[in-house]
Amino acid sequence: MAGRLFRIRGLVQGVGFRPHVWRLAQELGLDGWVRNDGDGVIAAVNGENWPKFAMLLRDEAPRLARIDTVEITEFAGTLPAGFAIVESEAGAVRTAIGPDAAICPACIADICNPAGRRWRYALTTCTHCGPRYTVSHGIPYDRALTSMAAFPLCPICNDEYTAPSDRRFHAETTCCPDCGPQLRLLDVAGQSLAGDPLAETLRLLRAGQIVAIKGLGGFHLACDARNAGAVAELRRRKQREAKPFAVMGLNSISLASLARIGEDELALLRDVAAPIVLCPKAGQALPGVAPGLAWLGVMLPATPLHLLLWHEAAG
Ligand SMILES: [Zn+2]
Ligand SMILES: [Zn+2]
Structure with missing residues (x-):
């Protein structure tokens, strides 16, 4: 039986795509190989389950992958038994x-x-x-x-x-x-503070302090959103009189008293981009956070650091 050559284009490198192909080949009993090349990912497979492979390639694609096109052609060469991830030619990728x-x-x-x-x-x-x-x-x-x-x-x-x-x-x-x-927690002079950085950060936030928390691409200036005095101090230091702040919650349940989160908003919150999502305000007011607005920007923890802090804050 002739093998098949799969040419996959899109965002398929650096996102775990070759292990995805490798795992499918193991599960479906296919022989062949997969490698990165200048165009994306290329895989040669042999075995009767290749149509299912073609389907699962898309259906079970890794979380960060984006498949633009899959071209399937006959593969004329011979394929040894087993399935391997083959190194790319140097400079080809x-x-x-x-x-x-x-x-x-x-x-x-x-x-x-x-x-x-x-x-x-x-x-x-x-x-x-x-x-x-x-x-x-x-x-x-x-x-x-x-x-x-x-x-x-x-x-x-x-x-x-x-x-x-x-x-x-x-x-x-x-x-x-x-x-x-x-992980380290530093004071304003750049000196490391003693103690567990997570527990100490939470202690400071609970005491109404402002902490800069490193995230993806920058720092969040964080304070306890329920503490009107801390929010006012953050506004004073940022010289931000009324521009709204966004609120991070551990999950949609912990945000439910603050914002009305529908199905569409929930899907956005859980997206890999972890955006700030604007939702209509719910019953509980947060003085000074988004003054004069009917909407509140909410977000979920995007990094392990934020997640650990919010998780441990919830107890
Ligand atoms: Zn290690
Ligand atoms: Zn992960």
Whole structure:
């Protein structure tokens, strides 16, 4: 039986697409190979399940992938038994840099698992989430050209990075508490404050202080939105008399008393871009947050750091 050659174009590099193809081939008992090239991803497969492969290629595509076209042609060459991820020819690939993406459900599970090695680790990422554009210095998208270059992978992270079955296969920003950056809380003079940075940040916010929290592409100046005095102080320091502030909540349930979130708004909130979504205000008022407006901008935590803070604030 003749093999099939799949030519996939779109945003398919640096998003876990080759492991996706590899996993499908394993599940469907297909032989062949997959690799990146200058046009996207190319895969040669052989086996009777190839029509199902063609369907699942799109239906189960990775979270950050965008498939523009799939061309299927007959493959004349012979394919050895088994399925392999083949290295691209040097210089053949110019992997584009994707946008930053909000933390994925699997990484949320990692940082919330007390038995896991990434428990409460605020820099957790994988191929389905995390910073990309923000941490890149140049193309192609490769760890050596990101701000993670200064943090060599530990042996366990390296095993994940090189295992096609792992969702951190070629995850350029992956790291762990042993090999990645450490969280710090600094005072206004730039001196590290003692104590657990997450717990200490929450203590300051609860005491009405303003904290700058590093996120994707910049800092959030944060205070307790329910504390009118803290909100007023933030306005004074920002010299922002009335322009509305947005409110971050752990989830749509914790925002329900503040904003009326419909199905469409919920889908937007959960998008990988993690936007601020404008919703009609609900019953609970937040003095000074969005004065004189019937609408409130709300958002969900987009980074592991924000998620951990809001998660632990909720108790
Ligand atoms: Zn992830
Ligand atoms: Zn590590």
